[in-house]
Amino acid sequence: MKRITIDDIKSRYKEYNKLYFGNQLKHCKFSVQKQCALGTYTSKRSKDGTITGHIWINTGVEWTEETLREVIIHEMIHHYVKSIDKRFSGLFGHGYPFLRQCRRLKRDYGIDISVIGNVPHHNEEPLPPTLLSIYKLCHFYYYM
Numbered sequence: 001m002k003r004i005t006i007d008d009i010k011s012r013y014k015e016y017n018k019l020y021f022g023n024q025l026k027h028c029k030f031s032v033q034k035q036c037a038l039g040t041y042t043s044k045r046s047k048d049g050t051i052t053g054h055i056w057i058n059t060g061v062e063w064t065e066e067t068l069r070e071v072i073i074h075e076m077i078h079h080y081v082k083s084i085d086k087r088f089s090g091l092f093g094h095g096y097p098f099l100r101q102c103r104r105l106k107r108d109y110g111i112d113i114s115v116i117g118n119v120p121h122h123n124e125e126p127l128p129p130t131l132l133s134i135y136k137l138c139h140f141y142y143y144m
């Protein structure tokens, strides 16, 4: 897959919002950058209570369509939990409300969303454990 752009993220977000979230997700911005996490989610609450999400996708990764989909949906679940459930629970937001969405997507669409997200493979070699834990930390760090 060629290097991803914000438009790649936007069009997939739009499609997945329609397919898997009943078009309920609103107010979300997108950025692409080199970072150590595959994807990250941050959010801001304005004075009137509107929550604007921000999804960041890593451009330094050899994406496959499948992995990109999983990571975008993972971050969209964070946005759902934050802006619609308005809850925060579990380790860095991966608690019950998050897992409930994962279960729903699995049940209704057969989609597997892992909590950490798939780890990119480089030359078929899995990432060494140190990189893996850095990846986890970064996701959590950014999420906070």
Ligand SMILES: [Zn+2]
Pocket: 074, 078, 094, 115, 139, 143
């Ligand atoms: Zn997450």
